[in-house]
Amino acid sequence: MKTISFTVNNADDIGGEMDLRLKNGFSPQLAFVFASARQGIFEISKALKPYDICVVGSSSGGNILAENEGQVIYEYAIVITLLELDKDAFAYTITKQNDLSDHAFGLKIGNWGSEKFKKPHMIVIASGMRLNGQELVEGILDANGQDITIFGGLAGDDIRFENNYVFNGKQVIENGAIVLAFDPEKIDMHGMSTSGWVGLGKDLTITSARSNIVYSIDHAPALEVYKSYLSVNDTDLPAIGVEYPLLIKRDDNTSALRAVMGVDRKKKALIFSGTVPEDSIVSFSSSPGFEVIEYTKEKIDALYKNHPQADMILLFSCMARHLALGPVITEEISFARDKWGLPVTGLFTYGEIGTNEGNVCDFFNQAYSLVILKEK
Numbered sequence: 001m002k003t004i005s006f007t008v009n010n011a012d013d014i015g016g017e018m019d020l021r022l023k024n025g026f027s028p029q030l031a032f033v034f035a036s037a038r039q040g041i042f043e044i045s046k047a048l049k050p051y052d053i054c055v056v057g058s059s060s061g062g063n064i065l066a067e068n069e070g071q072v073i074y075e076y077a078i079v080i081t082l083l084e085l086d087k088d089a090f091a092y093t094i095t096k097q098n099d100l101s102d103h104a105f106g107l108k109i110g111n112w113g114s115e116k117f118k119k120p121h122m123i124v125i126a127s128g129m130r131l132n133g134q135e136l137v138e139g140i141l142d143a144n145g146q147d148i149t150i151f152g153g154l155a156g157d158d159i160r161f162e163n164n165y166v167f168n169g170k171q172v173i174e175n176g177a178i179v180l181a182f183d184p185e186k187i188d189m190h191g192m193s194t195s196g197w198v199g200l201g202k203d204l205t206i207t208s209a210r211s212n213i214v215y216s217i218d219h220a221p222a223l224e225v226y227k228s229y230l231s232v233n234d235t236d237l238p239a240i241g242v243e244y245p246l247l248i249k250r251d252d253n254t255s256a257l258r259a260v261m262g263v264d265r266k267k268k269a270l271i272f273s274g275t276v277p278e279d280s281i282v283s284f285s286s287s288p289g290f291e292v293i294e295y296t297k298e299k300i301d302a303l304y305k306n307h308p309q310a311d312m313i314l315l316f317s318c319m320a321r322h323l324a325l326g327p328v329i330t331e332e333i334s335f336a337r338d339k340w341g342l343p344v345t346g347l348f349t350y351g352e353i354g355t356n357e358g359n360v361c362d363f364f365n366q367a368y369s370l371v372i373l374k375e376k
Contacts, residue, residue, distance in 0.1 A: 001311035001375035002026065002084040005065055005343050007077045011043035014078070018051060021082060028082035030090065030180075032314070033057040033167075034064070034347040036076040037157045041165045041172050044078060048169035053082070054092040056178050057167040058125045060347035061156030061319030064333060067343040072330040073322070076158070081345040083312065085375055089186035091116035094168050096176040102132040102211075105177070106139020113181040114144050120181035121189035123314070123371070124152035124353060127164045128175040129262060132212040133351040133363040134274035136177075141361060150361040151191050151371040153316035153349030154273060159323075161238050161262060164350065182373075190307045191371040193354030193364055194299045196292035197257055199247045199283040201229070209278040212258075214270050217282075221268035226260070229284055237263050237270075242320045245365050246276060247285040254357050257285060259320060259365040261350060273351040274363045287324040287366075296332045296368050303370065304339045310372040313337070315346030318366045322348050336370055 004021050008014055022028075030053065035044050037059040048055050063079040066072045093112060097105045113120045126136060133154055140150055155164035166178040182189055204225070208215040217225040227233065232240050241260025248256045262271035276282070313336055322329050337344045354369035356362035 001373065003081055003312050003343070005067060005079070005081040005345050007065055007074055007079050009077050011040055011047045011078070014044065014047040015050070026084060028053055028084045029087045030054045030083040030085065030092070031056065032081045032345060033078065034060045035078040036060060036063065037163070037165065038076055039078055041167055045167045045169055045172050051169065055168040056092070056123070056125065056180060058155040058178070058347060059127070059157055059165040061159055061350065062322055062348035064315055064317065064344060064346040064348070066330070066333045066337040072333050079345060086186055089183050089375065091181045092179070094166060094171055094173060094176065094178045096173055097128060102135035103139040106136040107143050109177060109179055110140035110143025113179065116181045117183045119144065119148055119184055121184055121187060122148065122150045122182070123180040124150060124177055125155060125166055126177040127155040127166045127173060129161065129164060130271060131175070132275055133353070135211065137353055137361060137363045146360050148361065149189055150353050151189070151314070151316065151369055152353040153369065154351035156319055156348055156350050159239060159319060186376055188374040188376060189371060190303065191354055191369065192299045192303045193352060193356070193367045193369040194296050195257060195364060195366045195368070196287065196295045197245065197247065197285045197366045198288050199285050201284055203281050203283050206276055206278055206280045206282060209276050212272045212275055213264070214272065214276050215267060222270045223263060223265065223268040226270060234265065241270070243323055244284050244286055246272070246282045248276060249281045256362070257365040259351070273365055290325065290328060292325065293328065293332045297335050300336050300339055300370065303372070307372060310340045310342060310374050312373040313340060313342050313344045314371040314373070315344050316349050316352045316369040317346060318352055318368070319348035319350065320366050321368060332368060340372070
């Protein structure tokens with residue numbers, strides 16, 4: 001597997017920069033394209049149409065390319081990574097959700113993957129501001145078994161919480177997913193996910209909820225509880241809620257973070273990026289500070305020790321980490337680059353897919369979800 005990464009400042013520059021790279025025998029079959037929605041996603045997709053390359057594209061909450069000691073985060077630029085690899089080593093699709101439930105949509109994606117390869121490794125990037133990422137992941141697992149490896153995340157939109165997109169060179173989809181399935185006989189895929197956020201204050205009970213919509217907490221309207229705890233106004237949500245997600249305490253002694261993605265002001269309800277079960281015990285949570293980075297480094301060290309060989313590194317990092325850590329976040333991004341001696345390409349997401357404490361694929365918020373790919 002050979003990769004080339006670069007950035008462009010607008011869609012008009014894509015053609016020229018692509019042509020510069022497609023020389024000297026380099027013939028990529030796959031491209032990851034992460035872009036600010038402000039750049040014009042439809043224009044970006046159109047600029048990629050002339051190339052016979054499978055494009056995995058997503059709008060983002062910021063774009064990542066850690067290639068050298070210089071700039072790492074590109075807020076409003078476009079990050080493109082081209083991959084040259086065996087075309088039989090992967091399958092690729094972009095699909096709309098239409099009227100399917102989130103779980104049924106996950107089943108559809110999972111069944112597609114299992115038709116392509118036995119126990120495929122999958123990268124899934126989904127769009128849809130009301131999408132329940134937890135149910136999406138559970139659907140994929142139900143179609144393939146709990147031992148399948150999935151990484152990815154939810155597309156962003158520069159922290160505007162209006163419209164996010166996935167795209168290739170032919171389609172732009174606002175409610176759907178773009179999916180890669182790798183043949184495990186030809187591609188190794190490993191990764192890790194970590195958060196580091198800690199609980200704050202007393203335990204609370206979700207007293208009324210349906211899927212990823214919470215109506216009341218301790219019998220009070222969910223919106224009013226958030227405003228009271230965080231001492232904020234209506235206009236501060238959902239943005240401020242991303243930095244202070246709910247920490248759900250599960251029966252199996254694992255936990256999950258859920259960030260606010262939208263507000264139903266009429267019903268005083270909060271819309272989260274993943275399932276928040278009724279009767280679950282939760283607390284507010286926050287980043288403890290820069291020690292989060294040291295915890296991430298420990299996880300990266302462990303991954304490197306077990307898998308020191310890689311051809312490409314992908315990162316799906318929550319945009320809340322960027323908000324909480326500021327410029328220092330480049331340290332945890334660059335640590336992976338320095339460990340493997342490879343560029344790190346990725347995006348800031350509205351939710352992350354990766355492995356939990358039980359080594360089962362799960363859905364997260366506030367996570368740093370790192371993936372390494374190695375062609376056999």
